[in-house]
Amino acid sequence: MSAPLSREEWEKIRRASRQALPDNLDKLPQDGILLSYQRELFEAVTTHNVTATDKSRRVGATWGIGAAAVLISGAEKPAGGMDTLYLGYNLDMAREFIDTCAMWARAFNQACTEVGEFLFKEQGEKGEDRSIQAFRISFASGFEIVALSSKPRSLRGRQGFVILDEFAFHDDARELLKAAMALLMWGGKVLVISTHNGVDNPFNELLNEIRSGKKPGKVVRVTFDEALEQGLYQRICLVNGKEWSPEGEAEWRDGIRKAYGTAADEELDCIPSMGSGVYLTTAQIEASTHAAPVLRFTCPAGFELQPDAIREAYVEDWLAEHADPVLETLPHNLRHSYGFDFARSGDLSVMLPVTEWYDLVRRVPFSLEMRNVPFRQQEQILFYIVDRLPNFHAGKHDARGNGQYLAEVACQRYGERVEAVMLSQGWYLENTPRLKTRIEERTFLLPADADVTSDMRQIKLIRGIPKVPDDAVTKGTDGGQRHGDTAIAAVLANAASEADPAEYAYTSINDPDPDDNGFDDDDDDIGGATLYNSRREGLF
Structure with missing residues (x-):
């Protein structure tokens, strides 16, 4: 009989199991692995420098972002590759994100090292050197995914794709966002992702600024019910080996909503608390x-x-x-x-x-x-x-x-x-x-x-x-x-x-050639006039 596994061996086995696609998911077509809202978020971070998403709890948004992080950090610099810098507000979030990225790296056959823990050097509040626990995946491209401390100073001297997870719950959210935005100057990207934490929170302020046009960026919103409509519970059943049914989904949804009680508006429906009242004074x-x-x-x-x-x-x-x-x-x-x-x-x-x-x-x-x-x-x-x-x-x-x-x-x-x-x-x-x-x-x-x-x-x-x-x-x-x-x-x-509709004008034909039928060989003429679409810069 073999000896019991040591704590270190057990941890290694469990970590490896989390770094592979669930057995049932690898049978899905490639475009079906991510749900619609996960694909929308994936596309947003690849096409916009700044993306913010207000989301329900536990709908797998970060799971989809892990795929984008692997493709961005696994790419060569000419293809837009860069480091990914993940900042959650606790150590467990950092571990979970790194494990998810490792799973995607294996699924995409990205050449990378094993997941590793290391001590990240940063300066303390009084300027002293200090070491904090961090996690890292290095890629053959020369870039890496690093899960850092949630302190704004962690971003000093860094460059890349910054992910601020559950941003509304960070201790110094305003300064953290300010530090992250500084990375845009040299071609970085910023993703701010969170559940709501009050109407006056910096996260809700950022969403309103992007939606109103004060700041450039893209907002992706996904509520609990929207995630269910797009297949969240079906995916949960698939991963857990359960049979999906409308009745089972309705019962599960009801149980989740009852568990959150009066907090469901904010935690599940993306409605910041105290978010009711006069909009304009x-x-x-x-x-x-x-x-x-x-x-x-x-x-x-x-x-x-x-x-x-x-x-x-x-x-x-x-x-x-x-x-x-x-x-x-x-x-x-x-x-x-x-x-x-x-x-x-x-x-x-x-x-x-x-x-x-x-x-x-x-x-x-x-x-x-x-x-x-x-x-x-x-x-x-x-x-x-x-x-x-x-x-x-x-x-x-x-x-x-x-x-x-x-x-x-x-x-x-x-x-x-x-x-x-x-x-x-x-x-x-x-x-x-x-x-x-x-x-x-x-x-x-x-x-x-x-x-x-x-x-x-x-x-x-x-x-x-x-x-x-x-x-x-x-x-x-x-x-x-x-x-x-x-x-x-x-x-x-x-x-x-603020709209940008198509605009039309016409150029009349004052002296048509008497030898032809009044129509130019190259243009479509209607009633003796050539119609132009000035926005499309072409002819009908």
Whole structure:
């Protein structure tokens, strides 16, 4: 009978077992080893210098990142190779990450040394030399993956791909991020990955700065339910040799959520705690206003039953009296866009044009509010105004419900410059922070109006998403119902002003060759004119 294994021998065997793909996983096709969100994160870190991801607990995000780290550090320098510097907040995280990378190195057949522990030299707070335990994998490329201390000074004198894992829980997160960002100067990369730890945490601030455009980078978000939809529990069953079933997954999901209790929002759903309340203060909104009219058009009851000619003439007269004077003041040498929040009854339809000035400030020259206006007349008003917007650039419509009709006819008339937007949590999460940044910086100026200010204050953080709540119903100065309509139009208008749609122009053929049929051999001509797509730089 053989002697019992020593502690060192047992540790070596267990470590080797963790550094190989699970038996069942190696039967998956190559593109099926990583789940969708792991692939998205993998692609983000390979194409962006700065990536941040807010994630649920234990969804395997770090497992996917290990694959990227091995390919980056295993590559030669001309192919983008560099050291990977991993900083977790405890020793167990460092070991787990290094073991994961060793597993990927074997799976990818990367030439590397065995995983090793070593003493990393760094300076203490008083300048004294000190040694800390660290872990390392060295590659034939000359680069290595190193799991370091979580102290910012660990990055001094280093260069490469920095991974800050569970960043929100590091003791000195701000200084750590500052030290990591310094590595970008010489071609490094930074990945900040974490579960949330409060709305005022530096991690949540970083996410908001990237989403709002204040800082360059890519945000990848994965909640617990999103991970399940993309196959997390199926993968757990595969690794553990269990049979997957919808009933089993539902029971497992319910058990996990019950275990987290009231912390599930933050731990599983990527919603930072205390993340509910007013998104923009009155002071911020009023500081970002200017003198601009609000045009209000209300149709009397039964107006929609009048004959077409009467309705059209009535609206034409109103536009000539109220809209023409402000349209004539628009600068003809500047670009104009608009946002449109639709309503037929109850709430308002709000159209918000935007002028882009030379100082890069977006100014709303006027706001148009429509109450109880029939569909056909909203179409009439929309076309009348957009046809007169100088250098029309882009428009975005709320295309939910009945708004889809008006969005559709606008797309038919103005082509790709207009987008029908199905407002969703993801769309709000991407676009509302950009408007907030402009308002904070006073580069998006709204009409100075009590109803406009009230509408903008209706934007709230709802489960981490900045949007107008469904039940946010207020009364306007005219006594009518409002639902944050200007706020929705403002988010759409700002997004339109920042859009990059295709632009079209034409060159007329004034003197066609009488010997041919009027068509050039090299161009496609429509109605005697050659059409150009200036963005695509080609011909139809």
